Amino acid sequence: MGRGEDEAEGKVEIIVQRLLPRCDAVELRTRGYSGETVRDFHTHTMYSDGFYTPAALMAEAVRNGVQEISITDHDTVAGLPDGKRTAEGLGARFLSGVEVTSTWLSKDVHLLSYGFKEERMRGSRLWSYMARIVESDQEWARRVAEESRREPIALKVDGETKSLWVSDDELNRFSESSIPSYFIFGVLVKEKLDTLSKRFRSVPARHIYYFLFWRSGGQEYVDRYGSLFRDFGIENRTFWNVAREERPLMQTEEVIRMILEVGAVPVLAHPGETILQEKQIAELVLKGLKGVEVYTPKHDAQQIQFYEGIASFLGLLIVCGTDFHDPYHRNGVEIGRGRNGEGLCRGATLQEISDFQS
Numbered sequence: 001m002g003r004g005e006d007e008a009e010g011k012v013e014i015i016v017q018r019l020l021p022r023c024d025a026v027e028l029r030t031r032g033y034s035g036e037t038v039r040d041f042h043t044h045t046m047y048s049d050g051f052y053t054p055a056a057l058m059a060e061a062v063r064n065g066v067q068e069i070s071i072t073d074h075d076t077v078a079g080l081p082d083g084k085r086t087a088e089g090l091g092a093r094f095l096s097g098v099e100v101t102s103t104w105l106s107k108d109v110h111l112l113s114y115g116f117k118e119e120r121m122r123g124s125r126l127w128s129y130m131a132r133i134v135e136s137d138q139e140w141a142r143r144v145a146e147e148s149r150r151e152p153i154a155l156k157v158d159g160e161t162k163s164l165w166v167s168d169d170e171l172n173r174f175s176e177s178s179i180p181s182y183f184i185f186g187v188l189v190k191e192k193l194d195t196l197s198k199r200f201r202s203v204p205a206r207h208i209y210y211f212l213f214w215r216s217g218g219q220e221y222v223d224r225y226g227s228l229f230r231d232f233g234i235e236n237r238t239f240w241n242v243a244r245e246e247r248p249l250m251q252t253e254e255v256i257r258m259i260l261e262v263g264a265v266p267v268l269a270h271p272g273e274t275i276l277q278e279k280q281i282a283e284l285v286l287k288g289l290k291g292v293e294v295y296t297p298k299h300d301a302q303q304i305q306f307y308e309g310i311a312s313f314l315g316l317l318i319v320c321g322t323d324f325h326d327p328y329h330r331n332g333v334e335i336g337r338g339r340n341g342e343g344l345c346r347g348a349t350l351q352e353i354s355d356f357q358s
Helices: 003-022 054-063 080-089 125-150 182-196 205-212 220-231 252-261 278-287 301-314 350-355
Strands: 068-070 093-095 097-104 107-114 153-157 160-164 265-268 291-295 317-320
Touching (some): 265 350, 278 301, 301 317
Antiparallel strands (some): 097 107, 107 265
């Protein structure tokens, strides 16, 4: 280890030693508490793994009382123009955003990136990096579609056997700028099931995806829909399992540098989900991290206090966001609302985030 690395490690240790006593403090300083302005700086559209179009998402947000909003799709900014136009037309204040995927400590780390201009983003290292992630995921989606044709989902309707699979043309309906996921296949299968029986029409596409393609969330959706799928002879298992090849992810510290290069503000997304501790966050601060998403339904009260203390001591932006995808997502949240339905009014304002731009 060189001298520079030794000095950096020493700085981290000093920060952590000073920080630890503060994390359990009852009275914590928070930044940008407005008291009334409802904001949500973490949402997703159909361009990544959400369900709504950007325009529909913004309309839903405004109906829910959100006054400051950002779209933060995974590794793509394709939904921002429509989102900005709709939000501002409805009287809401819009902040450009994207959730960039990185890797660190053998886990995916998501960085919310705010306030960039499209002309500075386009053609940048960050732009090229996100394009490589999109290309990798699109190749994976094509392999899933191929698997669906080799092993279609069999079901029986009125005594006749039907097969469900996905064609390349159906897959191509989704924008080349979108990030493919199994949720896309849930949407496509949902459309087919609806045409075969009206009994499926009350089942959200998100839940079709959970039942057929994603079982990590436990038994809830299996128990809820098992009898329905069984009535049509659909096996109670996951389908079209295609492993993702190693994604071309870069280290978090390098992604932070690329975010800063385009004049954006890098914010650590839901650290409680990745279980990042004070030492790791302090290390990222030395690399240029500017904020932490603290006020989110993904954090319980203890986690909020813990990360609030870390961010407050380090002088970081404290940001709020729901990670909203659609009303039927397992997160079970509404746009701009906390776990108990309260409006998200704490944390940095849109202007405060913008003030952190380089």
